[in-house]
Amino acid sequence: MAAKKPSFEESLTRLDEIVRHLEKGDLPLSDSLSLFEEGTKLLSACSKMLDDAEQKVVKLRKGADRQPEELPFEDEA
Amino acid sequence: MFSVTELNNRIKGLFELDPMLSDVCVRGELSNYKIYPSGHHYFTLKDNESSLRCVMFKSSASRLRFRPESGMGVTAFGRVSVYPRDGAYQLYCSALVPEGTGDLQIAFEQLKEKLAGEGLFEPAHKKPLPQFPEKIAIITSSAGAAIHDMIRILGHRWPMTKVLLLPVRVQGAEAPAEIAGALRYANEFRLADVIITGRGGGSIEDLWAFNDERVARAIYASEIPVISAVGHEPDVTISDYVADRRASTPSNAAEIAVPDWHEMLESLEAYDIRSRQAIQKKLTQAAQRLETLREKRALSDPTVYIDNRRIELDHMRDRLSAAADKTVSGKKQEFVRLAASLDAMSPLRVLSRGYSITVGPEGQTVKRAGELSPGDPVKVFFSDGHADCRVEHVEEN
Numbered sequence: 001m002a003a004k005k006p007s008f009e010e011s012l013t014r015l016d017e018i019v020r021h022l023e024k025g026d027l028p029l030s031d032s033l034s035l036f037e038e039g040t041k042l043l044s045a046c047s048k049m050l051d052d053a054e055q056k057v058v059k060l061r062k063g064a065d066r067q068p069e070e071l072p073f074e075d076e077a
Numbered sequence: 078m079f080s081v082t083e084l085n086n087r088i089k090g091l092f093e094l095d096p097m098l099s100d101v102c103v104r105g106e107l108s109n110y111k112i113y114p115s116g117h118h119y120f121t122l123k124d125n126e127s128s129l130r131c132v133m134f135k136s137s138a139s140r141l142r143f144r145p146e147s148g149m150g151v152t153a154f155g156r157v158s159v160y161p162r163d164g165a166y167q168l169y170c171s172a173l174v175p176e177g178t179g180d181l182q183i184a185f186e187q188l189k190e191k192l193a194g195e196g197l198f199e200p201a202h203k204k205p206l207p208q209f210p211e212k213i214a215i216i217t218s219s220a221g222a223a224i225h226d227m228i229r230i231l232g233h234r235w236p237m238t239k240v241l242l243l244p245v246r247v248q249g250a251e252a253p254a255e256i257a258g259a260l261r262y263a264n265e266f267r268l269a270d271v272i273i274t275g276r277g278g279g280s281i282e283d284l285w286a287f288n289d290e291r292v293a294r295a296i297y298a299s300e301i302p303v304i305s306a307v308g309h310e311p312d313v314t315i316s317d318y319v320a321d322r323r324a325s326t327p328s329n330a331a332e333i334a335v336p337d338w339h340e341m342l343e344s345l346e347a348y349d350i351r352s353r354q355a356i357q358k359k360l361t362q363a364a365q366r367l368e369t370l371r372e373k374r375a376l377s378d379p380t381v382y383i384d385n386r387r388i389e390l391d392h393m394r395d396r397l398s399a400a401a402d403k404t405v406s407g408k409k410q411e412f413v414r415l416a417a418s419l420d421a422m423s424p425l426r427v428l429s430r431g432y433s434i435t436v437g438p439e440g441q442t443v444k445r446a447g448e449l450s451p452g453d454p455v456k457v458f459f460s461d462g463h464a465d466c467r468v469e470h471v472e473e474n
Contacts, residue, residue, distance in 0.1 A: 008237060009209040019348050022355035029363050036356040043349050050338055050345075055232035057240040059219060060268070068266050073219075073228075073242055 008049050015042045082161060089159035092166060098157040100194060102187055103168065104176075105129065110147045112138075120145070122153055122168065130167040131155075137171045150176030152183055154190045181281055185288050188315055192290070197297045198318045204302040206322060206334065207270045212239045213334055214269035214301070216259040219244035223277040223306075223327040230328055235335035241268055247276035253289035260295040260303070272299065273330045274316065275306030287314035296320050306330030428460035446473050 006014070018039040022032060063069030079087070092098055105122035112118050116135030121128045131153060145151065155170040171193070172186050192198065213231065217224050219242055231240055243263060245255040256274060263272055274296070275287070286292060287307045296303050296319045305320030306327040317323040324330035428434065435443040436456045443449060453468045 007209070007211070009207075012209075015345075015348050019351045019355065022352050022359070025355065025359060025362075027359075029359055032356060032359045036352055039348070039352045043345055043352075046345055047342070049237060050342060053236040053338075055228075055236040055238075055240065057228055057232075057242065059242045059244060060214075062262070066262075068262075068268060070241075073240075 006045075008046060011042050011046050011049075015039060015046065018042070081164070085159060085161035085164050089161055092158050100154075100191055101157060101168070102152060102154050102183070103129065104150070104152050107145055107149045107151055108147050110145055118145070118170075120147070122151075130165060131170045132167055133170040133173070141173060143173075143175050145173055145175075152176070152178065152186075154186055179281075181285065181288075185315070188288065188290055188293070189318065192293055192315065192319065197293060202297070203321045206302050206304070208336065209235075210238050210270035210334060212241060212269040214241045214243055214263045214272045216243045216245055216256060216263070216272060216274040217276055217327070218247045221247075221277055223275065226277075226328045227273065227306075227331040230331035231335055234332065234337045236338065238335055243268075247286055248279070248283050249286075252286035253291045256286055257289075257291040257295035260292075260299050264299055264301055267301070269301060271304065271334055272301050273304045273306055273324075273327070273334060274320075275304075275324070275327050275330060276308070277327060278309040278312065284308050284312055284314055287316040289315070292316055293319045304330045304333055428458065434458045446471055 018035050021027060022035055022039070025032075027035065057073040058070040059073045061069045061071055103122060105124050108121045108123055108128070110118070110120040116138065118133040118138045120131050120133075122131055123129070133155075152174050153168060153170045154172040155168050157166055157168050159166045171190055174182060174186055196202070215224060215227055217227075224242060228240055231238060243259040245259050246252045247256070260272065260274065263269060274292075276284070278284075284307055287305070293315045296305070296316055302321040303319075304322045304324050305314070305316040306324040306329065307314045307316055308326070310325040313323075322333060324333050434457070436458065437443045437448060438454055441448075443455065449455065449468045449471050451468050451470055455466050455468060457464045457466055
């Protein structure tokens with residue numbers, strides 16, 4: 001079970017789906033509750049991704065074999 | 078033998094075989110300039126010896142940056158073809174620039190016409206930008222304000238995106254090859270989800286690299302969506318036409334490339350509120366159903382069952398006695414009727430009419446004279462009493 005952590009975009013798509021489902025209101029209560037729980041988890045995961053995000057800026061240089069090599073950007077700033 | 082139409086079409090075909098005629102640039106003076114209600118412009122281009130009929134369709138005319146008038150010297154771009162209805166050839170003009178326009182501007186118009194003709198600006202070719210890019214490659218100078226503005230705005234709006242700078246020269250003779258090379262390199266190594274290429278404002282010469290055909294073709298060939306961000310708002314370059322999206326400035330490109338963190342937090346909150354409201358509604362509905370069920374007494378009070386059975390029993394009893402009453406009264410009526418007929422047959426009734434009954438010594442009712450002998454004691458009954466008698470004489474008829 002090496003499930004990849006869902007990206008922000010994937011989480012948001014799922015979240016949208018969940019909210020629409022809940023709002024339709026045609027699911028049994030137990031399903032609604034488990035969807036709600038999933039939605040709550042996604043929400044806090046998304047908020048956390050936003051809160052924890054720290055911008056990464058690198059400068060690329062063509063290295064050996066033309067492979068891209070990352071350098072700190074501040075060098076030349 | 079040809080029909081006129083066939084002949085004209087054949088000549089038209091000849092014109093279209095010549096590639097030079099499909100992309101020409103011609104200088105002359107405007108005359109007889111007319112704008113029709115359809116929005117198409119009709120005019121003649123002439124010099125001292127010759128004239129050329131021209132038409133500019135509404136779509137091209139709407140992009141004119143000046144007001145053409147008869148007498149003006151201009152350079153016109155377009156293709157020459159035959160209009161079969163009139164049997165006349167004419168210039169289908171796609172762009173006009175007034176005389177005195179610099180060589181660069183004319184070169185710009187020429188390249189623009191050429192690339193437009195090849196379909197490089199087609200909206201159908203434009204790729205959508207990713208909503209949440211994980212990596213953005215920026216192809217620009219590592220000096221200058223543009224890169225710093227972009228990094229600042231990207232970091233402020235959407236710090237989750239990694240920014241990769243591919244430093245290139247953005248002006249000078251080397252610039253176009255470097256920019257085009259970086260575009261190809263970014264694609265070769267799939268460096269990012271979106272590319273921004275551009276530079277800050279400057280003179281038309283400073284921005285010229287972004288009017289270079291090599292850059293235009295590299296942008297067109299890019300599989301990664303490209304945002305072009307050259308100069309200030311009014312500057313429009315060939316790169317802007319080819320790119321998947323044109324930004325008015327580098328800062329604007331950063332705004333286009335990523336969503337705003339703060340707006341996203343707001344929409345997350347909106348999701349939060351919506352899902353809470355939805356589940357609240359669901360729970361309220363469930364609680365209401367439960368309440369409705371609770372109100373049914375059978376669940377809360379077991380004696381109700383028995384009470385109900387008792388009520389049924391009472392009803393049953395009522396019905397039974399009603400039925401019995403009906404039966405009894407029927408019998409009573411029958412009894413009255415029978416009693417009446419009994420009464421009619423009563424011997425007392427007969428006696429009251431003057432008859433009498435004779436009872437012999439053995440207590441038997443005497444029905445015939447022959448049953449009696451003289452000297453027998455008999456009782457004679459009347460309606461109101463009896464008399465004890467003795468038989469004196471018997472005579473049978």
